[in-house]
Amino acid sequence: MELRIRNLSKTYANGVVALDKVTLTIPAGMFGLLGPNGAGKSTLMRTLATLQECDAGSVFFGELDVLDEKDEIRRLLGYLPQDFGVYPKVTAYELLDHFAMLKGLSNRARRREVVDGLLQQTNLFEVRHQRLGGFSGGMRQRFGIAQALLGDPQLIIVDEPTAGLDPQERVRFHNLLSDIGEDKTVLLSTHIVSDVSDLCANMAIINKGHVLLCGEPQKLIDDIDGKIWERFVTKAELPYFQREHDVISTRLLTGRTLIRVYGERDPGDGFFAANGDLEDVYFATIAGRHVAASNC
Ligand code: ADP
Numbered sequence: 001m002e003l004r005i006r007n008l009s010k011t012y013a014n015g016v017v018a019l020d021k022v023t024l025t026i027p028a029g030m031f032g033l034l035g036p037n038g039a040g041k042s043t044l045m046r047t048l049a050t051l052q053e054c055d056a057g058s059v060f061f062g063e064l065d066v067l068d069e070k071d072e073i074r075r076l077l078g079y080l081p082q083d084f085g086v087y088p089k090v091t092a093y094e095l096l097d098h099f100a101m102l103k104g105l106s107n108r109a110r111r112r113e114v115v116d117g118l119l120q121q122t123n124l125f126e127v128r129h130q131r132l133g134g135f136s137g138g139m140r141q142r143f144g145i146a147q148a149l150l151g152d153p154q155l156i157i158v159d160e161p162t163a164g165l166d167p168q169e170r171v172r173f174h175n176l177l178s179d180i181g182e183d184k185t186v187l188l189s190t191h192i193v194s195d196v197s198d199l200c201a202n203m204a205i206i207n208k209g210h211v212l213l214c215g216e217p218q219k220l221i222d223d224i225d226g227k228i229w230e231r232f233v234t235k236a237e238l239p240y241f242q243r244e245h246d247v248i249s250t251r252l253l254t255g256r257t258l259i260r261v262y263g264e265r266d267p268g269d270g271f272f273a274a275n276g277d278l279e280d281v282y283f284a285t286i287a288g289r290h291v292a293a294s295n296c
Pocket of ligand 1: 012013014016017018035036037038039040041042043044
């Protein structure tokens with residue numbers, strides 16, 4: 001089912017405009033919402049998860065009015081918040097069983113079936129009798145997904161789920177999400193570009209409460225290709241290049257500094273044409289250099 005967000009706005013009491021007329025259409029499948037810290041991602045996620053009020057705008061999931069029909073939407077919703085706390089002294093099985101009861105699964109045998117199934121799906125079955133306090137960050141996040149999947153939700157919202165995971169756990173978590181995303185609408189917020197490039201068929205970039213760009217990652221990469229140039233510089237040369245060129249990223253590669261610039265034409269100055277990637281799209285968009293025609 002499609003999630004349609006129209007002109008959603010939110011200003012906090014301290015005057016911070018967290019969302020400014022956000023308009024997005026999110027089809028079924030995995031959708032990545034990419035933006036730096038403070039962009040407004042969590043505010044949007046919490047609003048969609050019916051945990052927070054907005055000031056203006058509308059949100060529909062299929063025919064359901066998300067902002068108005070909160071009880072109905074909650075029945076269809078699975079949510080993994082940014083700061084998912086667990087009770088450290090109870091086991092994974094006990095807590096998931098408890099959540100399942102709260103979700104209305106009162107039949108014991110049926111509940112056991114569902115809880116076992118979710119623990120298996122999230123690769124936690126072997127450790128189900130261990131206390132959550134001893135779980136690694138990745139195990140905790142997988143447990144968070146297990147609880148979000150209770151009640152077979154159609155809309156799943158996950159807020160910055162891979163922040164702080166080691167590379168192996170991130171791959172594991174990605175595999176889990178991509179299995180789920182096959183037949184549901186999954187909205188994933190992140191500041192990590194590879195989360196989106198690995199997983200999402202559609203994406204948007206958000207900053208300072210504004211949607212800057214949206215579309216299919218590969219199309220957005222195709223749009224920027226031919227406009228990215230790179231060269232190595234020394235530490236001493238870096239300020240010169242930052243002054244003279246549209247530097248969108250600076251990274252260390254084997255101990256040397258590689259800079260990438262955005263430009264319609266060859267900037268000269270020793271730059272070579274580079275293959276554009278999603279990081280370039282992200283950095284150039286956030287820096288305000290790259291403005292693609294997009295239809296959100
Ligand atoms: P993100 O999830 O992308 O990091 P947030 O939605 O958490 O962004 O925050 C967007 C902006 O709103 C930030 O400037 C943040 O400081 C501010 N903000 C978030 N929550 C509150 C709040 N409860 N009160 C005041 N300002 C807030």
